[in-house]
Each structure stands twice: as C-alpha cells, then as structure tokens.
Amino acid sequence: MNDYHITRPDGTQEGPFSEEELEELYRDRKLPQGSLVWTPGWATWKACEDAFSWYAPPPPLPGALNNGRGRKISPFLQDAWLYMAIGFGIIILIFTIAAFWPKIKLGPLAIMGFVFIFKGFGSFRKHSMAKGEKTKATPVRSVHTHGRHKSSIIAGLLAIFLWPVGAHKFYNGSWGWGIIYIVIIVAAWVNPNPNLGILWISEFILALIQGIWWLANPVYYHRKYNETSPSPMKW
Structure with missing residues (x-):
C-alpha cells in the first residue's frame, strides 16, 4: 500500500x-481538478489524472474550448497582464x-514603470509565438520534492501584510529582492525624504498587486x- 500526499x-x-482513500475523496468531490499527488519513490509531483486511471476530470464547459482542447491559460499571457498592470500602475x-x-524627481520610478511595460509586451510576444505551436501535455512537475513546495496562500498573505521586510520574497527564494526591500525600508526610516518615500510607496503597491x-x-x-x-532575483 502506497502512502500518497x-x-x-x-x-x-x-x-x-x-x-x-484518495478514490473515496474523489467520489466525494474533495479532490478537485488540478490536484497533485506524490508518493515516496517518485521524483516529482504528478497530476491526479496522470497518476490514477479512475480519476477523470470533468468535461470542459461549452465555450471554454481552445483549438478543440480544454482551455489552458498561457503562463506568458498571465505574465504579460501582470507586468502591464504593474507598469501602468507605476505611471499613474x-x-x-x-x-x-x-x-520631486521621478526619473528612476518612470524608468521602472516603462521597464515593466516593455516586459509585458515581451511576454505578449512570447505568447503569440507559442500559441500556434503544437505541444504534448506534460505532467505537472515540482522542484520541491517531499511536499516542501511553496503555497500561493502563504506567499500572498506575506506580500500583503509583511511586505516592508520582503517576507514574500524570502519565502519564494528571491532573497536578493528581499534584501533590497529591507534596505529601502531601513533607509526610509533613517533618512526620511520624499524620494525614499516614493520608493517605499512603490514597494507597497507592487507587493499588494503581487499578493492579490x-x-x-x-x-x-x-x-x-x-x-x-x-x-x-526572480520577481
């Protein structure tokens, strides 16, 4: 008997x-589509539909089809909208x-805003290039074995409530950005001036957007x- 997580x-x-027990959870609708499973001996996490023959995901809803297959949101498209939202938020x-x-001199902040906008356009371009390619579905993998993967709920709450110390960045492994967050908040506390205040406010806005x-x-x-x-430095 295998022990599944x-x-x-x-x-x-x-x-x-x-x-x-997992099959019983599935029948009770407590194992939703997109759930992952892992057991000792596996190198990575697997999607339940790839691991068990009895797991059948629900059919796609009418209108939720993409080229005859179930609708799948491109990660490039999600990145594009996120970068564009951050960039235009900074400009506003x-x-x-x-x-x-x-x-007040706003040159560095303006550059940051345009950088995010250009990154958004770059992600839109990657999405367009990948849209027409035919790729085979691959199992969902995680580099964090033995259940030590990151939780979007914890990361989001850290970003919203503990953003001044970059807690969400340290949690995600982006300790470089975490240190930058701490340096900015300490500098703004020791030497309060409008320019550092703007960076501090920008930190808050970016963390709030990411958390949500x-x-x-x-x-x-x-x-x-x-x-x-x-x-x-992974953002």
Missing part, C-alpha cells in the same frame, strides 16, 4: 492516504505624485515558483 489547487496539502502613481509634489495576484491565481503561482528553481 496530495496538494490541492489552493495550496493546501494533506496525507498520507491510500489509493482507496508618477502623475499623481507630480500633481502634488512637482519638484498570487491569491487569485494559484496555478500561475505553482508554475512560476514550484515548477522552476528559485533564484535570488
């Missing part, structure tokens, strides 16, 4: 279970600050932070 799309994890912030404090995005898109979060290895 499961991870649901919302990031919650339970186990161990026997296969019979610049105009708001300039209206009240016209003497992760909470609303657990599949996107899993693909970005569990399917690929962490790096110090």
Whole structure:
C-alpha cells in the first residue's frame, strides 16, 4: 500500500492516504481538478489524472474550448497582464505624485514603470509565438520534492501584510529582492525624504498587486515558483 500526499489547487496539502482513500475523496468531490499527488519513490509531483486511471476530470464547459482542447491559460499571457498592470500602475502613481509634489524627481520610478511595460509586451510576444505551436501535455512537475513546495496562500498573505521586510520574497527564494526591500525600508526610516518615500510607496503597491495576484491565481503561482528553481532575483 502506497502512502500518497496530495496538494490541492489552493495550496493546501494533506496525507498520507491510500489509493482507496484518495478514490473515496474523489467520489466525494474533495479532490478537485488540478490536484497533485506524490508518493515516496517518485521524483516529482504528478497530476491526479496522470497518476490514477479512475480519476477523470470533468468535461470542459461549452465555450471554454481552445483549438478543440480544454482551455489552458498561457503562463506568458498571465505574465504579460501582470507586468502591464504593474507598469501602468507605476505611471499613474508618477502623475499623481507630480500633481502634488512637482519638484520631486521621478526619473528612476518612470524608468521602472516603462521597464515593466516593455516586459509585458515581451511576454505578449512570447505568447503569440507559442500559441500556434503544437505541444504534448506534460505532467505537472515540482522542484520541491517531499511536499516542501511553496503555497500561493502563504506567499500572498506575506506580500500583503509583511511586505516592508520582503517576507514574500524570502519565502519564494528571491532573497536578493528581499534584501533590497529591507534596505529601502531601513533607509526610509533613517533618512526620511520624499524620494525614499516614493520608493517605499512603490514597494507597497507592487507587493499588494503581487499578493492579490498570487491569491487569485494559484496555478500561475505553482508554475512560476514550484515548477522552476528559485533564484535570488526572480520577481
């Protein structure tokens, strides 16, 4: 009898279970589509539909089809909208600050905003290039074995409530950005001035956007932070 551990799309994890117990959870509609499963001896997590013959995902709804297959959101498209939202949010912030404090230098912040906008256009281009390609479906993989994967719920809450110390960045393994967050908040505390205040406000806005995005898109979060290895400057 194998001991299986499961991870649901919302990031919650339970186990161990026997296969019979998992099948019972499935019949009780407590093992939703997108759930992952792992057992000792497996190198990576697998989608339940790939691991068990009795797991049959529900048929796609009418109108939710993409080229005759179940609708699948491109990670490039999700990145594009996220970068564009952050970029235009920064630009709007610049105009708001300039209206009240016209003497403040906003050049670095404007550059940051345009960088995110260009990254958004780049992701749109990657999505367009990949849209027409025919690829085979591959099992969902995680670089965090033995259940030590990251939770979108924890990351989102850390981003919203503990953003001043970059807790969400450290949690995701992006310790380089975490250090930058701490340096900015310490500098703004030691030497309060308008320019550092703007960076501090920008930190808050970016963390809030990311936190809400992760909470609303657990599949996107899993693909970005569990399917690929962490790096110090991964945004």
